[in-house]
Amino acid sequence: MSDIYGVPSSMLSARRHLRRNSSPNFDALLDDTHPPSALVSSPASKVQTPIVMSPSTSSVSPAVRTHQYRLNAAQEHRTYQDSCQRLLTHIGSVTTICDELYRNNKDRAVFYPAYPKANQQQQSHLLSQRPITVSVPMATASQLDHHPPALGDSFHHHQRRPSIQSDHLAASTSSTLVGGSFHAGFFKQEFNILHLDLKVGHASTNLLTTLEKSSIGNLLDEKLQQCKRHLDNLYTRVADTSSKVLVTGDLNAGKSTFVNALLKRELLPADQQPCTNLFCEVLDATINDGLEQVHAIPQVEKYDRLNRATYHMVEMRHLDSLIMDEEGGDRYQMVKIYTNDARATQESLLHNGIVDIALIDSPGLNTDSVKTTAVFARQEEIDVVVFVVSAENHFTLSGKEFLWNAANEKTHIFIVVNRFDSIRDKDRCKRMILEQIRQLSPATYQDADDLVHFVSAGNVDLEPGSRKLDEPDFARLEERLRAFVLGNRTKSKLLPAKNYLVNLLLDIGVLSEANQADAASKHKDASETLEHDMPAYEQLLRARDRMEKQVQRLAEGTVMAIQQQTADRLAGAADQVENALQPLAYPGFLLIWQYAQDLCESMAQAMVQDILRAEQQARDDSQQCLDKLHRMAQDELGDFPRVASVDSMFVRPRDRRLVIDVETTDFFDFVVDDKLSGCVLSMGAAAMVGGRMMGFKDAVSSLWNMSSMVGAHNLRRFALPVLGLAGATVLVYVVADMRNAVERKLVRKFKQAVRDTGYIDAHALRIGRGARKVFRVEGYEIHSRVQKAIEAKEQKRNDLELLIHSSQESMAYFTSLLEKSTALLDKVEAVHIDQSRIEESLKI
Numbered sequence: 139m140s141d142i143y144g145v146p147s148s149m150l151s152a153r154r155h156l157r158r159n160s161s162p163n164f165d166a167l168l169d170d171t172h173p174p175s176a177l178v179s180s181p182a183s184k185v186q187t188p189i190v191m192s193p194s195t196s197s198v199s200p201a202v203r204t205h206q207y208r209l210n211a212a213q214e215h216r217t218y219q220d221s222c223q224r225l226l227t228h229i230g231s232v233t234t235i236c237d238e239l240y241r242n243n244k245d246r247a248v249f250y251p252a253y254p255k256a257n258q259q260q261q262s263h264l265l266s267q268r269p270i271t272v273s274v275p276m277a278t279a280s281q282l283d284h285h286p287p288a289l290g291d292s293f294h295h296h297q298r299r300p301s302i303q304s305d306h307l308a309a310s311t312s313s314t315l316v317g318g319s320f321h322a323g324f325f326k327q328e329f330n331i332l333h334l335d336l337k338v339g340h341a342s343t344n345l346l347t348t349l350e351k352s353s354i355g356n357l358l359d360e361k362l363q364q365c366k367r368h369l370d371n372l373y374t375r376v377a378d379t380s381s382k383v384l385v386t387g388d389l390n391a392g393k394s395t396f397v398n399a400l401l402k403r404e405l406l407p408a409d410q411q412p413c414t415n416l417f418c419e420v421l422d423a424t425i426n427d428g429l430e431q432v433h434a435i436p437q438v439e440k441y442d443r444l445n446r447a448t449y450h451m452v453e454m455r456h457l458d459s460l461i462m463d464e465e466g467g468d469r470y471q472m473v474k475i476y477t478n479d480a481r482a483t484q485e486s487l488l489h490n491g492i493v494d495i496a497l498i499d500s501p502g503l504n505t506d507s508v509k510t511t512a513v514f515a516r517q518e519e520i521d522v523v524v525f526v527v528s529a530e531n532h533f534t535l536s537g538k539e540f541l542w543n544a545a546n547e548k549t550h551i552f553i554v555v556n557r558f559d560s561i562r563d564k565d566r567c568k569r570m571i572l573e574q575i576r577q578l579s580p581a582t583y584q585d586a587d588d589l590v591h592f593v594s595a596g597n598v599d600l601e602p603g604s605r606k607l608d609e610p611d612f613a614r615l616e617e618r619l620r621a622f623v624l625g626n627r628t629k630s631k632l633l634p635a636k637n638y639l640v641n642l643l644l645d646i647g648v649l650s651e652a653n654q655a656d657a658a659s660k661h662k663d664a665s666e667t668l669e670h671d672m673p674a675y676e677q678l679l680r681a682r683d684r685m686e687k688q689v690q691r692l693a694e695g696t697v698m699a700i701q702q703q704t705a706d707r708l709a710g711a712a713d714q715v716e717n718a719l720q721p722l723a724y725p726g727f728l729l730i731w732q733y734a735q736d737l738c739e740s741m742a743q744a745m746v747q748d749i750l751r752a753e754q755q756a757r758d759d760s761q762q763c764l765d766k767l768h769r770m771a772q773d774e775l776g777d778f779p780r781v782a783s784v785d786s787m788f789v790r791p792r793d794r795r796l797v798i799d800v801e802t803t804d805f806f807d808f809v810v811d812d813k814l815s816g817c818v819l820s821m822g823a824a825a826m827v828g829g830r831m832m833g834f835k836d837a838v839s840s841l842w843n844m845s846s847m848v849g850a851h852n853l854r855r856f857a858l859p860v861l862g863l864a865g866a867t868v869l870v871y872v873v874a875d876m877r878n879a880v881e882r883k884l885v886r887k888f889k890q891a892v893r894d895t896g897y898i899d900a901h902a903l904r905i906g907r908g909a910r911k912v913f914r915v916e917g918y919e920i921h922s923r924v925q926k927a928i929e930a931k932e933q934k935r936n937d938l939e940l941l942i943h944s945s946q947e948s949m950a951y952f953t954s955l956l957e958k959s960t961a962l963l964d965k966v967e968a969v970h971i972d973q974s975r976i977e978e979s980l981k982i
């Protein structure tokens with residue numbers, strides 16, 4: 139759920155909580171204030187700047203100073219509230235931008251620039267333009283997720299990656315903006331927060347360039363999710379009105395006594411023997427509905443004040459035994475003690491009128507606990523660490539280790555040197571301890587006046603209702619501690635949030651610029667390519683039509699020619715078929731039947747030979763045609779292998795022979811002989827050929843035919859002699875002419891069969907079909923290649939058009955994102971945060 143500006147509802151409720159919790163105290167303070175003439179208007183923060191009390195003000199009366207403290211506290215509270223509110227709004231807006239970017243990255247993988255690591259020279263050039271400091275906490279999402287800021291801030295992070303000092307950044311950033319836009323190229327450096335950690339060391343930049351766009355998109359998705367989680371954390375942290383002070387130190391240094399002294403109440407057990415076994419957090423009872431209660435918590439991360447199942451309620455009178463009992467330390471991780479403080483706001487630390495402060499007393503440091511306490515101190519919500527050291531014992535090894543670590547993390551520690559009353563040579567003791575601090579934590583030593591306090595917590599009067607004033611040293615400690623806590627609250631809550639927003643917005647600006655440029659270049663390239671490809675595409679379309687017509691024309695022309703050639707060749711062969719008879723030797727009258735069959739076979743073979751020649755001719759012609767087709771297609775489509783082959787033509791086994799049967803009548807043939815000038819009967823007699831005998835019926839029929847020709851009268855007169863002569867003549871003639879008769883008859887019969895069966899046309903068509911088939915194969919190949927080339931071009935066109943469209947959208951989106959992030963960056967920069975001024979103004 140989010141509001142109309144996209145701010146999550148959880149954030150809104152946290153903001154309401156902030157207002158509700160802080161306003162009453164603030165108003166109460168204001169009720170008591172003098173006219174606003176004491177306040178100076180500050181244009182930067184649009185709030186009034188409190189008057190910082192000069193050293194001369196120390197001479198004014200305590201009542202005036204208290205009044206001034208209230209004024210300043212009220213004003214600081216107002217400034218803090220204003221900064222909080224504005225940062226919360228900006229966190230919400232940046233979260234919305236991250237959401238949009240995340241969704242955009244899901245729809246269309248965002249371009250992630252793989253900028254090379256800036257070399258030393260470039261780095262120093264950038265540094266000269268953008269002042270960078272290592273004094274401001276700035277934790278990245280991942281760093282904070284895994285390594286909470288140390289000891290109240292995150293200085294150690296700056297050792298790894300320089301961050302931008304917010305106040306300087308405002309100036310430097312605005313100097314890099316022209317007309318509300320980032321200078322191209324200026325930001326070409328590594329990302330601060332959106333840096334994709336590939337865990338491959340120095341090769342990461344190279345690897346980025348080789349990674350799939352989608353993989354980079356996924357990495358960016360994860361990174362944006364991390365950012366959103368961190369923004370949520372920052373929101374909760376900024377909206378949280380409380381501050382936590384961890385009191386740690388050596389065993390028996392007087393930590394519990396010191397906490398009691400701050401509370402002006404004997405709440406925690408103090409003993410000469412080490413007695414604190416648990417972390418004890420003391421909170422103002424107002425946040426527990428005014429009820430004084432002790433909650434013993436087995437698991438801190440599950441603790442919920444309103445859920446009794448997450449803690450055990452312990453009676454206040456059993457508090458000592460709970461804390462001192464070693465078993466308590468084993469059973470519980472922490473004790474929360476809600477306590478009332480009836481003192482006035484400027485006197486109480488817990489109930490100070492500005493912020494809810496919780497004090498956490500911890501078990502004394504020893505070699506076992508030093509690490510646990512260090513981890514505890516690094517927790518995000520710890521704003522200040524107070525280290526208590528006994529003036530008698532100075533720093534132990536464990537104490538030194540703790541301070542040494544803290545110093546390495548560039549943390550200021552508030553040091554309380556307790557039990558100072560037991561020291562006789564106080565100056566010497568001070569010198570020695572300050573020298574130790576100088577070595578252990580130079581940063582703290584620098585501010586020793588404010589951060590190192592020599593006191594005797596045991597001397598603070600804890601009697602209820604006592605009017606006895608604290609020793610000046612302890613009173614000063616309280617005042618400095620309060621200012622330090624409030625100053626650190628800004629440092630540990632607002633500055634990290636502001637810096638994170640600034641760095642994230644700068645990264646979003648870099649990403650937007652890079653994507654704008656990338657989209658513009660893609661748009662330009664795609665438009666140019668499209669324009670360039672258009673004529674080629676249209677040419678291909680024309681080539682397709684042209685080629686299809688040519689293939690059709692060439693192939694069909696060749697087929698027709700082949701058919702015609704074949705028909706001509708076969709017709710010629712059929713006309714000359716009698717030539718096929720020449721090689722055959724006549725075997726004699728008795729084998730004339732066999733001779734007739736050989737004649738038929740010889741003619742058939744002659745025709746087959748011609749058909750085979752026609753087929754070969756067709757192959758040759760087809761080959762030439764295929765060559766032409768292929769060359770033509772290659773001219774348009776480039777080189778490609780030929781698919782069709784003439785070797786596959788006419789390979790199917792088939793009987794090409796024309797078979798005619800030999801019949802008896804084939805041996806008799808009547809011809810008109812020119813020499814006889816008359817019609818002479820040339821009859822082939824039915825003879826026994828190859829064991830075959832003419833039938834009786836046929837013989838009678840022949841004779842009857844002859845008699846009818848001669849005539850009945852003559853027949854009767856010359857019957858016998860004529861018959862005898864004729865018979866002899868006929869017989870001689872028939873026998874003599876039988877070879878010619880059968881040859882003539884069979885040739886005629888063969889030719890007739892050629893005509894009757896459509897032998898020539900059938901083979902001409904078959905051979906033409908064979909040629910057409912190979913042309914069709916090649917034609918199909920050419921067609922599909924042209925089609926593929928056209929489809930590839932069309933696909934490319936579609937892709938280019940899509941790319942043009944999406945790059946246009948991308949340009950529009952990132953232009954608007956850049957404008958938004960730039961405007962937001964200006965607003966975030968305008969949130970004025972000055973921790974040192976706060977500390978100064980709250981010193982009484």
Ligand SMILES: Nc1nc2c(ncn2[C@@H]2O[C@H](COP(=O)(O)OP(=O)(O)OP(=O)(O)O)[C@@H](O)[C@H]2O)c(=O)[nH]1
Nearest residue numbers: 390391392393394395408409412413414502595596
């Ligand atoms: N003389 C003197 N004694 C003090 C002072 N502060 C604390 N003590 C004594 O020092 C002893 C230890 O005090 P605690 O407050 O229990 O010390 P601690 O650091 O909380 O102890 P552990 O939590 O058990 O490590 C007690 O006997 C206190 O009375 C002081 O300012 N002066």
